[in-house]
Amino acid sequence: MELWYTEKQTPNLGITCLVRETLCHIKTPFQDLAVIDTLQFGKMLVLDGMVQTTEQDEFVYHEMIAHIAMQAHPNPKDVLVVGGGDGGAIREVIKYDSVESATLVEIDEAVVEMSKKYLPGISVGLSDPRVNVLIADGIKHVKESVGKYDVILVDSTEPVGPAVGLFSQDFYAGIYRALKKDGMLVAQTESPFFNRDLIRSAYSRIKSVFPLTKLYLASIPTYPSGLWSFTVGSKCYEPEEGKQKPVETKYYNSAVHKGAFCLPNFVSELLEAEER
């Protein structure tokens, strides 16, 4: 018997993967959580029916959410990751010797636990002595933090369920206050092919708070359309150039850093209304 897992990425489109084994499928207090072992992408973390990360292509997302800000900031010491309970973003952040503290605020403890159990290659960084894992509401944590972080990464799920508040104007304003005076934000902002309204609104909200706002792109096979966007908000540093020594990566490099900001016309047109 062949078992195929199909994610309906939109009402009219799906991605379907041949499954070796379902390793875990539970209801957490926040969401439906599954870890599936697939032949194409290895182990896959699925939340509320949406693929979050896979062993085979996780490197793109985790490197690209982390290294743009980590490289563009001249001396990132204190870093916060909101969401990202799998630990992949943290693993990239602690590649920098400048980092003194890396805090993960994940609302759903089961994401951290299941990632530690089933995705050790992704969650490996969580045991680093500089890392502090808080099981808590990221929105509340950000609200209570003032001038504390050099870099904040919003590694959220899609804006449904627990992540809705992570795309709000209030939240971005809270992040601005939680950052030091030269801090930088990066938020994942979905697909420019399929989530155009979301990108427009997240971009304009971040832009209304941060003096420098830029969108950049990366190619992630298991995410809808394969093309993914991230939005940087920066208090003073130009986000488009890496300043740090290179760290070991499989996707990111200084050319990719610049190239990620070279937006196709249909993407930059998305933002133009917000640029005026």
Place this chain on the structure above:
Amino acid sequence: MELWYTEKQTPNLGITCLVRETLCHIKTPFQDLAVIDTLQFGKMLVLDGMVQTTEQDEFVYHEMIAHIAMQAHPNPKDVLVVGGGDGGAIREVIKYDSVESATLVEIDEAVVEMSKKYLPGISVGLSDPRVNVLIADGIKHVKESVGKYDVILVDSTEPVGPAVGLFSQDFYAGIYRALKKDGMLVAQTESPFFNRDLIRSAYSRIKSVFPLTKLYLASIPTYPSGLWSFTVGSKCYEPEEGKQKPVETKYYNSAVHKGAFCLPNFVSELLEAEER
């Protein structure tokens, strides 16, 4: 009843689309040909079970196979497209006033006919007076042409069935001869996530023939992994920079031109063995 069309992109992975209507499904002398109307991507041309082009995302592939060479060549007058019977690459080529002749050599007449009938937005360029459509074997046409073309685009299907010969060393050597002394080749060379051996061999074969060989990338949602590669072979002009006046495009622009050559580490590592 909901009808879903599933393309098995690899033995372990598929893309599945909700179908409005199957407009045409025939056996041609060369392949199985279908035109399906899907809710997500509009009309879709499928050859031997592989999505070739769709109304919604065709602009990426057709712009990116055409404009890199058309912009990097200072004065492209005579252009050949091998394959590409849908007409999308030709539509982009004839956007340049410098073009005096654009020849399409497609082996399968049914691809041209069905594209004219069902995909008028893609095939529109085929009626331009500068365009010459030959229903013939592209390999033979290339072999018989000497010093004739400024730019040759190899817009092939996957290297199975009629397209196998379009990835051979002999064919690339033939293209070198068919080009003028400052000519350029661009060939589609599949996904860097899923077709690593093919990229390696196509790149090394083109490199053994052309003094300048470069790989570049574009994001195409309906192609396996969403990330696609093209390989340029150039007799003298640097491929990485556009020299022409801008033409109207939805994906391509001069920043995208440069950014497309900024390769992630896992892609440039693919080519390194060939670089030594």
